[in-house]
Amino acid sequence: METVFDSNALPVHERIEAWVEAAASSFVPTHLSFPEETAFEARVKTTDLGAVRLSALSYVGMRSRRTPALIRRSDPEYYQVTLTRTGRHAFDQLRRHSLIPVGHFVVHDTSHPFEGIILPDRPRAESLMLQLPRRLMPLPERQVARLVAEPIPGQGVGRLLAQFLLTVAEEGAGYGARDRVRLAGATVDLVAAMLAHRLERDGDLPPESRQQVLFLRVSAYIQEHLGDPDLGPARIAAAHHISVRHLHRVFRQHSTTVAEFVRARRLDKCRRDLADPFLREVPVHAVAARWGFVQPAAFSRLFRTSTGLTPTEYRAIHAEAVDQPCAGL
Incomplete structure (x- = not known):
């Protein structure tokens, strides 16, 4: 359910080879090169959520290339969604080259060649990488392709996704099998909502995805305002531009009520x-x-x-x- 690789547990001369093997098994095969091989360090903690996989990474500088030959050899048909946390990240795919600022997302498709360059601005660069099968994405591939290698700000739904992924990465070991299935669905819905909003195609999302994202947005709002004694259904509904009746219906779909949810979090x-x-x-x-x-x-x-x-x-x-x-x- 959760695996950890830490190069510091190995002799210096074994670290790069071990990392190449770990990266190929945890992600997809790529050609890796390192500007400072003798100073190489990397750590990854991976949490499996069924078909979805989340990895928290920290590493010194490296270059990663996925070539047509590697794709022909093995392609799981994934989207990889990366949140940059520290360091300088550049990605190139589908004739699009972008520098990805810290706190932004970037998407790439394992079925097309890509190149990524990561340089640390601290001892290590840090990121979160989410892998999900393309078949789970409710948006058409041609729409997602418009966003490949584009920096996507971690604002709005992106901010909600970033907070969600950070929580899952920190608490992954404590999740049971049922939790992981639920979290996988929520993760895909949030990624789809972020991409749809960026494309200005929110209406293309399935109704169940929109409802799930609404529940997560409301949940985050409640968490941020727990100290307000006046926090109640009317205020929560108004903040999200929905009716109180709609709000209650959203929580009933999650087998709880607004009052029960607020009380439990408090x-x-x-x-x-x-x-x-x-x-x-x-x-x-x-x-x-x-x-x-x-x-x-x-x-x-x-x-x-x-x-x-x-x-x-x-x-x-x-x-x-x-x-x-x-x-x-």
Whole structure:
């Protein structure tokens, strides 16, 4: 489900060969060259979501070329969607050459030759690469081809996709099989929505994809405004230019309600803060108020119903767990 390659675990003279093998098995075969072979370092953590694969990469400079001969030998027919995080990235495909600024996406198609050049502006360049079969993309290939090797800003739906991928990359090891299937579908929908918006073809997306993206946008909005005690269906619907009835229907499709979703996310934040040893001196009622619970007695009842403990008991148990290792020193 999750694999990690770190060149620093190998002798220097073995690193490049091991990386070439790891890159060929994790991505698609390419010809790789390195400007500073003796200083080569690379790390990749890959999370599989069924047919979709997400890789968090960091590496020193390299050049990657996918040639017609390599394509004839093996082509899984993938789209590769890369989010640049640090470093300088340049891509060339379908007679289009672009420098990709940090925080932008770039798409390339494994069925056509391409070249990528990565130069670090820190000790390493960093990126997230998403691989998904072309057959899963709801947009026609001719439309996607218009965006190949073009920098796509991480704004709007792109920002939502970037946040989503960063979360999946960080938490990948904790996902079960059902979570991975759900996340794969959400990932494809977000990529499709970003590309459709860039093409000004939002209406070409299937209705289910549009609904999924709406749910993810609303979820992100809720996460950003959990501390507002006035956060409710009317405000959430207005922020997304939809009716309250439509909003409730979107959440019913995910087997929950708006109120239940908001309450669960707020409780998650409260549990995190109450377990944080650096926040021990913050009163329980202040923790609750920080996340939108303005009535201390009601918060305590809700917290106990959710966890089986009062907020004070929950904090004490976690404080004891943190302090215990120190007792034997």
